[in-house]
Amino acid sequence: MKQRKMMALFMTVCLAMGVAGCGSQTTTATPPSEGQATESTQTAGTQAPETDNLVRGGVGDGQYKESPLVHEQVEKGELPPIEERLPKEPAVVEVDDIGVYGGTYVGAAFGPSSGQVDTEGLRFQSLLTIEKDLKTFKPNLIQAYEINEDSTQFTIHLREGMKWSNGDELTTDDWMFWYNDVLTNTDVNPSVDAAYCSNGKPMIYEQVDPYTLNIKFEEPNPAFEITMARYSTGIIRSFFAPKEYLKQWHKTYNPDADKLAKEEGYESWILCFKAHLDNTQAQTDCDAPDVYPWVLDRIDNNGNKFFTRNPYYHVVDQEGNQLPYIDEQEAMIVQDKDVRALKLISGEIHAAGENPLPVSDYTMLKENEANGDYQVFLFENTRGSDCAFTFNITDKNADLREIFTNVKFRQAMSYALDRNTINETLYYGKGTVRQATASADTSFMKEEFENAFIEYDVDKANALLDECGYAWNAAKTVRVMPNGQEFNIVLETIEEFMPVAEMACEYWDAVGINVTLKQVERSYYLERGIGNDRDMQAFTLDSVGEFNLRGAAFSRLRPGNAYDDLEFMRAYKDYWDSNGTKGEQPPAEIQEIYDDCLRFGTMSNTDPEYVALGESILKRISDQCWFIGVSVSPRLVIISNRLGNTPTEGTFANDYNFWKPYRGDTWYFKY
Secondary structure, X not given: OHHHHHHHHHHHHHHHOOOOOOOOOOOOOOOOOOOOOOOOXXXXXXXXXXXXXXXXXXXXOOOOEEOHHHHHHHHOOOOOOHHHHOOOOOEEEOOOOOOEOOXXXXXXXXXXXXXXXXXXXXXXXXXXXXXXXXXXXXXXXXXXEEEXXXXXXXXXXEOOOXXXXXXXXXXXXXXXXXXXXXXXXXXXXXXXXXXXXXXXXXXXXXXXXXXXXEEEOOOOOOOHHXXXXXXXXXXOOOOOOOHHHHHHHOOOXXXXXXXXXXXXXXXXXXXXXXXXXXXXXXXXXXXXXXXXXXXXXXXXXXOOEEXXXXXXXXXXXXXXXXXXXXXXXXXXXXXXXXXXXXXXXXOOOOEEOOOOOOHHHHHHHHHOHHHHXXXXXXXXXXXXXXXXXXEOOOOOOHHHHHHHOOHHHHHHHHHXXXXXXXXXXXXXXXXXXXXXXXXXXXXXXXXXXXXXXXXXXXXXXXXXXXXXXXXXXXXXXXEEOOXXXXXXXXXXXXXXXXXXXXXXXXXXXXXXXXXXXXXXXXXXXXXXXXXXXXXXXXXEXXXXXXHHHHHOOXXXXXXXXXXXXXXXXXXXXXXXXXXXXOOOOOOHHXXXXXXXXXXXXXXXXXXXXXXXXXXXXXXXXXXXXXXXXXXXXXEEEEEEOOEEOOOOOOEOOHHHOOOHHHOHHHOEEOO
């Protein structure tokens, strides 16, 4: 069946090679309903600069130069001169090649509010940049910073004169607004992310002057530097937000905020404010100021998003040319990975790293490199498992909860999987079979964690299920739950993980556990997790490299973590997030793991207890068998040959915000 599907795709690709066209573009800003997946009619491949008219570098006679597009606006009086738009001391990036200005970069979008890493990842900005070596940090959105001796105070120096994309100056007022009216405002943000805390206690902002601010912690937090480098965006943004623009929707500043919200179609000022605050992939406010190289300009009727260059962007290359080189971005809605493959091969999409991009597609994509004028690369991967399964141990269904909380049941389900066959069938043997745990290169990793419960042993799986008391029915076709009903667990997942899940369900069926597989749209899938409505789920276990274990308090492995995709104890998460006012109090052993994860998240990796604590946490998580993994494969990365200053090797991982170390603002069209 898989071979027939791939052959059909390949034939479609061959037929598509002789077809070219250019459709019209709509510019209304009404997003489609959630989950709508209509293809764009725009042929973006025609928008790069003309090959016979390429001019490297920018326009201008002074110290700094700008794109011809922006220069025209300056000459018309629509924008101030570049010296007035840049901060007093811009950030300087050393590029391999001085780029060519112009063109529209296009990446796929698998939905109007998610699946847009191949555009968003090129926009990502954070206080510090993560360099290509994935170890070095440099000031980016800030001018400089100092850390006191015990890492309880981080003094932040802003770039004087740095501006939002609408021309407003960015000062510590914007930082204080975010801290007081967003981060610690329980109406807007019920709980503070662990990354902004030290042992569960939120950081404190202290405003010194318009360009200086102290971030203080009650206890040492040497890992906070990682947060400064990693945190780029979010439903509540990160570190600062545009006060002058956003305060009109905030009740603290506008007594009529509820009235305004209802006029805009929201039930409360909180929902309305958060909609305008949001600069994630779900952003819908096309006027919201930002500091990204490209900012949202419009959304067409099909959900395609268009981003234009930020004329106030704070970065220049070594010759003083303001970045970015590329004029525009488009996040093009595609129905699935096969449609994206067609658009890659036809040259409509310029890069791809966002999943689903399975290794099983490697041969087909590689064979079409010449047709698509791109290259396929295999990058390093920091995932714990490309696909992991979890059971909801706080399930609303009491019968299922009793089953899912039984560690022997989880172990049995792990033993039932033939990972080697899955790896050979779906990943062509390129994957490394392992349990879902931290990344293999973690300093405190042990083989016993990677190999826990992963041998294919049907006898052992059946024996464990027998020990649990789950007898077979009379026909010996399926096992029976303690309530007398036959096993029927619903496994929810998204397109990317369907092939693995399909094979897994067959193996579980062989030991008497019937699992019904249900593919859902991604944002709906996440909503179900937040509502504690999923029984079982499949998703990637990523963001578990050591960099992120430190920066996000053990990240996805931490009980009650910030991710909703593998959520398996939502009632406990609600308890932690609400300081005990909601949800359910977790058992002592889970609470202890949670507390230790928070403690680990503030440790220096030179602390004498660092390795021992990390190893202890991993062992306890491993023993619980909360995560059932399969294998880890290299990451497929595809980049158009038309693009310059792009990577040819490296690590492509959520830990580092995917494309962020490779500086999308320095990419340019060569032809």
